[in-house]
Amino acid sequence: MKKFAKYLPALTWLKSYQDADLKSDTVASIVFTIMVIPQSLAYAMLAGLPAITGLYASILPSILYSLFGTSRSLAVGPVALTSVMTASAVLPFAVSGTEQYATVAILLAFMSGVFLLVLSLLRLGFLTNLLSHPVISGFISASALLIVIGQLKYLLGIQSEGDTLLPLVHSLYLHVNNINLPTFILSLASITSLLLMRRYFATLLKSLGCSAQAIQLFGKSGPVLVVVAATVTVALLSLENMGVSIIGSVPIKPLTLNMEGINWKIVEELLPSAFLISIVGFIGSVSVAQSFAAKRRQDIDPNQELVGLGLANIGSAMCGAFPVTGGFSRTVLNADCGSKSPMTGIISALLILLTLLFLTPLFYYLPKAILASIISISMMQLVSVQDLRNLWRFSKKEASLLIITFSVVMIEGMETGLIVGVILSILCFLWHTSHPHIAIVGRLPGTEHFRNVQRFTVETHPSILTVRIDENLFFANARVFEERLQSLVSQNTAIRHLILMCTAVNMIDASALQSLEKIVDRLADSDVKLHLSEVKGPVMDRLKDSKLLDNLTGQVFITQHQAIQALEDKQTKS
Amino acid sequence: MKKFAKYLPALTWLKSYQDADLKSDTVASIVFTIMVIPQSLAYAMLAGLPAITGLYASILPSILYSLFGTSRSLAVGPVALTSVMTASAVLPFAVSGTEQYATVAILLAFMSGVFLLVLSLLRLGFLTNLLSHPVISGFISASALLIVIGQLKYLLGIQSEGDTLLPLVHSLYLHVNNINLPTFILSLASITSLLLMRRYFATLLKSLGCSAQAIQLFGKSGPVLVVVAATVTVALLSLENMGVSIIGSVPIKPLTLNMEGINWKIVEELLPSAFLISIVGFIGSVSVAQSFAAKRRQDIDPNQELVGLGLANIGSAMCGAFPVTGGFSRTVLNADCGSKSPMTGIISALLILLTLLFLTPLFYYLPKAILASIISISMMQLVSVQDLRNLWRFSKKEASLLIITFSVVMIEGMETGLIVGVILSILCFLWHTSHPHIAIVGRLPGTEHFRNVQRFTVETHPSILTVRIDENLFFANARVFEERLQSLVSQNTAIRHLILMCTAVNMIDASALQSLEKIVDRLADSDVKLHLSEVKGPVMDRLKDSKLLDNLTGQVFITQHQAIQALEDKQTKS
Structure with missing residues (x-):
């Protein structure tokens, strides 16, 4: 039994699971589901897929991780970094919006899943250690900045192409005269209200006389209100006729892996991307899982985490979605909603399934600019100058590593940046040890x-x-x-x-x-x-x-x- | 003055150079020149170039290294490993024997020289440390074996193509019925006599009543006698008419860098090869220099060695030749001939120049099979099973690294093998340190x-x-x-x-x-x-x-x- 529980960690917590736990987890799941939906839609858009795919990516992955992962707190689903890495990996093979694009994204999720399982099987998890702190920091800051710049097309209602700094800026410059005013106003309004909500919503609830429990539960639901308000506004004023881009009608059946569009050449060329997405996703996820585990004196088994996240990605592919991993903001949200066990992952997956089956018409008027606002705000928090400043004081060499990784990601793209960063950190380390005292x-x-x-x-x-x-x-x-x-x-x-x-x-x-x-x-x-x-x-x-x-x-x-x-x-x- | 001597180490030994030194160095140089000529011709052939190019490669490089290198014993010129690496680097760009082939080889020498100087300037010599012992050992054994297999075409007088195991064996198999009997007999005879000479020549000289000094001086001149005997035999019996391949007439003017054949694309594609040839050459050379320096309690400055070898390669390019470095057998020969200072490098370079100007007709009837025999015998000594056995006892993991490098070199080629080996040794080390005690x-x-x-x-x-x-x-x-x-x-x-x-x-x-x-x-x-x-x-x-x-x-x-x-x-x- 104990040995079995090693491979299916859910058995451990299910053993002592009580009726009362189920009740509180159900409440937590309902609130969490409502709040996580806009985020999931936004990240699907970031991956270059129909926003609704973000919901597909939140069903099976979440259930499988709950059963096979070792963290009691981690929430698994679409995450900004892996989503944008997906977009830049898939773009060379297909045009965003086409069936081929979806096919390649699904294949990528499947390959990432297999990679994670292989790493677990061969006990190669140590490879993830090759990403040093300066490299990760530079990579995240630059990626986040690229994501924000990439979102400008939705925020301004214009066209833009490319996934690195120069082409993005160039194409924004070409189209800057075509800014869609209603979209721009909507973006400004939503960014402002999102920022205000984040800062003052809990205070507002308090002054309205809400109980501490309610504030804890709903204090972070500000974005949901903004989304609802924006959707209603668009619907009432028919802003979609004035050039505001909306989600529109959602296909009933999920996307599937169209084997005709796949050949070995694509698989081979996707290998590096799948590998990097797995590793970046894994590192982020384990780091979040560990900080939450520490608070409860729980233990994370990184090798079993590879299994949990690997199955989650294969599950995502089976749902017709893209690579997923454990996300920081998702997990914080989950904890804030009062989640006590991985059961919330299972319940909220079922709730999202129900949403998909019955509530998609509600998203019809959801403007893309709102989703872009949500993404942009959360990404801006990831751009850290403070980190560079601390590092500079600690070690000029490592700070340079951060700057180089940052610059290469901005100019040459995320994957090249990551690879250059890893090679340079290894060389730096070898240089150091090759000049022994x-x-x-x-x-x-x-x-x-x-x-x-x-x-x-x-x-x-x-x-x-x-x-x-x-x-x-x-x-x-x-x-x-x-x-x-x-x-x-x-x-x-x-x-x-x-x-x-x-x-x-x-x-x-x-x-x-x-x-x-x-x-x-x-x-x-x-x-x-x-x-x-x-x-x-x-x-x-x-x-x-x-x-x-x-x-x-x-x-x-x-x-x-x-x-x-x-x-x-x-x-x-x- | 002292600071100046740091950049021109020759000043140090020239300061105390005596007339008596010049006399003994001149004698040493004459003997050394006669003995080193067959080797130099052979290695040029190994590089896929006219054999005579091996003499060009022994003039300026030797002089420049004598002035700028820090070793008092090292002899610089064509060396087996770098020569065969040259061949496999140049082959994708040109057919052996053409002017374009020579042009690319000259370019390669120039690029290697520049690389070495850059490594010295940026103090990046530590990069050479990345080649671990198992990788070097596997690389050398496999390369030596590939070289011997590659020489079979000269030894058997047949055609063969390719520079890795499978194509080589395949093409030998296709032509095995066309073995040229006179060539085969000549090869057998020369290999046998070379082996006998190596073993018994000193004893023979002794029994003939030679002085100890003469034995010391001529004990290793066996190959020269075999070369002379074979050349005379071919000339007398006109074996060249029976299909025995000979050097033939030698062009009077040296090859030069034909800029028309060069474009940036070639330069770019040669970069990795030039880099690897520099590094492999440098490591071998420094290791030889250090063992000789230790015997005399002298000191080697690796950074200045980069300069010496860098200039030697640029000098080689200026002579119309291919990459050179400090060689083990050359250096042993030089020491055995009684060299006391780098002056022998300068004198023998001048003697080789005289040979080129006046004595090339002597090489007309030199059969290629003899040169191939010399190469094969010296290469077989580099294939070390003992090394693998020792390593296996010391560490299974490092022994596997040797086996993998060996296999990849044999099947995929020298450069791929070297790169795979380096990456694996770094990963092994990182694996080790990432599992700290x-x-x-x-x-x-x-x-x-x-x-x-x-x-x-x-x-x-x-x-x-x-x-x-x-x-x-x-x-x-x-x-x-x-x-x-x-x-x-x-x-x-x-x-x-x-x-x-x-x-x-x-x-x-x-x-x-x-x-x-x-x-x-x-x-x-x-x-x-x-x-x-x-x-x-x-x-x-x-x-x-x-x-x-x-x-x-x-x-x-x-x-x-x-x-x-x-x-x-x-x-x-x-």
Whole structure:
């Protein structure tokens, strides 16, 4: 049973699930569903799909994650970043609005799902760690900014194309004279009211005498009111005849994967995008899940999260929708609505299904400008200058990494930016470890402690050189280490014994081993013996599997103190 | 002057250069020149160029390196690996033997030279460290084997095409019935005599009563005798009329860079090859230079080596030749001939120039099968099964890396193999560091020492958890670390204080910092305070530039002992 629960985490919480929980979760689900609908529609639009697809993407994914995910709080569905990544991945293959476009988006969701499952199966979740903080920060800021610029076409009621800075700005510039005034006014009004709602809605409810519970429940429902108000306004004034773009009628059957539009070439070319969408989605999701889990002292299993999110994406493809993941704003909303367990994910999925079946006519007059306003406001919060400022103070190099990632995303696109960022962070790290700190040490007089000769007054011996390496020994620094030792010895011809003090060496690989073997040989040529001291247990175990110890001209000492004593004795005797 | 000598290392050794040195270097140069000529011709053939180009490649490069390189022993010229890499880089652009082929090869030499200079200027020599030992070993074995298979066409006197295993074997199979018997016999004879010469020539000289000095000088001149004997045989028996392929007449003017054949597209597509050839050449060269320098307690400056080799390649392009580097067998030969200084590089370059001007008719009857025999024998020594065996014992993972690199080189080609190898070694390393060793530690009773609870009987406190991290904290393990800590705390609700013992943390980056900040927040949510102990000076300096210390819920203790004392006191008081 316990083993089974590892693969189906829902069993754990279902075991202790009470009637009272069901009641409170149902209330939470109803409020959550109403509030999450505009967001879901908006993100589908961001993905370049009919807005209604956002609801499809909120049914099966949410149910599957509730059953297979390990977070008790995470809400899974369409999310801004993965949606816009979907758009830029699908655009090269089809025109937005066509059946082929939907087909490719569905395929992408399916492939992302499979990727996540494969990563889980091969335990390759660690690959997601390659996205360092500066890269993610630069990536998110730039993507959010690109999204806002991309939404201007809806906010102004004009045409624009492209998914990177220059083409977007260029096409906005070309069409700036065609701004649709009603749309523009509607956008201004909705952005203003959304911002006011966010700031003052809870206060307003309070001054109207609402209970604390009601404020907690409805404090964030401001956007819903704005959406309703805007839809009613458009309907009453027939603004759609004045050029205001609306959702319009919604097809009854969901989109499906049209296999005719798919071939291996498309699958192959979508691979990198599917991979990046999976990884970006996964990292965001796990990070949200963990902050919520921490508050309740719960535990997140990242490998099982890969399964949960993988199945959610396959589920999304089966619903005819696009890639999904666990979202920050969705999850906050869910928690604010009083969700106590993943059951809210299941109930709200069913409520969205009911909405789709019976309430889609209500969305007919929903203006696209409102959805664009919702997107723009939430994206502007993701553009963080403060983050860059903090980073700049902490490390100029890492701040530059952020700036480079930001710029490449803006100019070359999200995927290129991400890849460039990852490569540069790995190179930066390798550069750092390939310039290891190497200290010449001596004994603090009267003690058994050894310290850097440059910082302390210590005792040394003219023919014995002790070198402490403050880094793991592996391929990226093996040759540097080789050169540094050779250089130290060639500068000082009195040296007869070189002791490597290995206190800070946690690992040693075959390249470093080879370098050590070369060092032993070369030092022998220079008539210098190489000794080791303070080698850690696991490192010593590795060395025993090699020929280094057989060929070592010197000895291996347990402690540095023993090494110095033994060698000094030998020197005085000879 | 001293500063100037840094950029022109020749000034250092020229300062103390004596007449006697010049005399001995001249003798060494004459012997070296005679012995190195067959090798140089062979490697030019390997590069797909007229054999005589190998002599062009031995003039300016050798002089420039002697002036600008830091090794006193290294001999620079055509080398097997870079020559065959040249062939596989140039083949997609031109047919071997055409003027266009020579043009692209010359361009490649020029580009490699520029790359090396750029690497030196930007101090990016560390990039060469990315080639780990298993990758280099697999790469060299596979390349050497491919070279030998590629030489079979000359040894058997048949046609074959391709530069990877399958096309090579396939085309050999197609032509196996057309073996040219005289060529085959010549090849067999020369391989046998070369092997015998290598083994017994010194003994033979000794038994003939030669002096030790003469043996030292001529012990390795066996190949020269075989070359002379074979050339004479071919000339006397007119074997060229029986299908034995010979060098033939040599054009008087060297090849030049024909700018008409060059466009930006070629330059762009050659970039990766030029880069890889530079790096592979550089690594091999520096490694040879260092082993020779060690014997004489001299020092090699890798950054200046980039300059020396960079200029050598540009010089090679100016001579109308292909990429060059410092070679192992050339350098051994040079040392055996009694070279005492880089002056031999300059003198032998002049001797080769004289050879080119006046002695090329001597090469007319030189059969290509002999050169192929020389190449094949020296390449077979580079195929090392022993290396794989040692590696397998040391680390299965790194041995697999060798096998993968070997296989990819054989099947997909040298460049792909090298790139796949590099990416995999980086991923392996990142995998390793992203699974850091984290130990829960307690106090050894009666001491101030703290050890792993799993290995020692130690004292712990129910509400205090001390965790020691045995790895640097950076992006590749930041999230893993975050998860592990959260998991530890969620498993044990009694914990109120978490101490991170940072003895083995040599660096901390922005991603790890962010994770630490998250951990502080999350632990605060779980009502647990985070403390740090034993933070190293440089790491502490970095932390002071961040907000972590301001937001830290606990304290920073100098030693772990102080931390435990302070917190235990607090616990008993409260």
